[in-house]
Amino acid sequence: MSQKPQSMKSVVPISTIDCTRCHAPIDPLTAEFCEDVALLCEICGLCLCHAPVSQMSDFWRLAPEQVTERWAEEWSRRWEG
């Protein structure tokens, strides 16, 4: 009879990252990329070039493979295209 509320949310892998300006969740699978191939917030238009390095490294460390693949694809399109 002890259904605890979920309090361990940090255990769940991050699949979105919060915008540093408006705090809207950015979905890395659908978001646009800025000219430096960082994710763009579609709400306020700020790109994650401005995000703290610690936030980004946490994000990429926990990001699913789909996300890193999408980013790598975009990156190679920019440089090889």
Ligand SMILES: [Zn+2]
């Ligand atoms: Zn934003």
Ligand SMILES: [Zn+2]
């Ligand atoms: Zn940018």
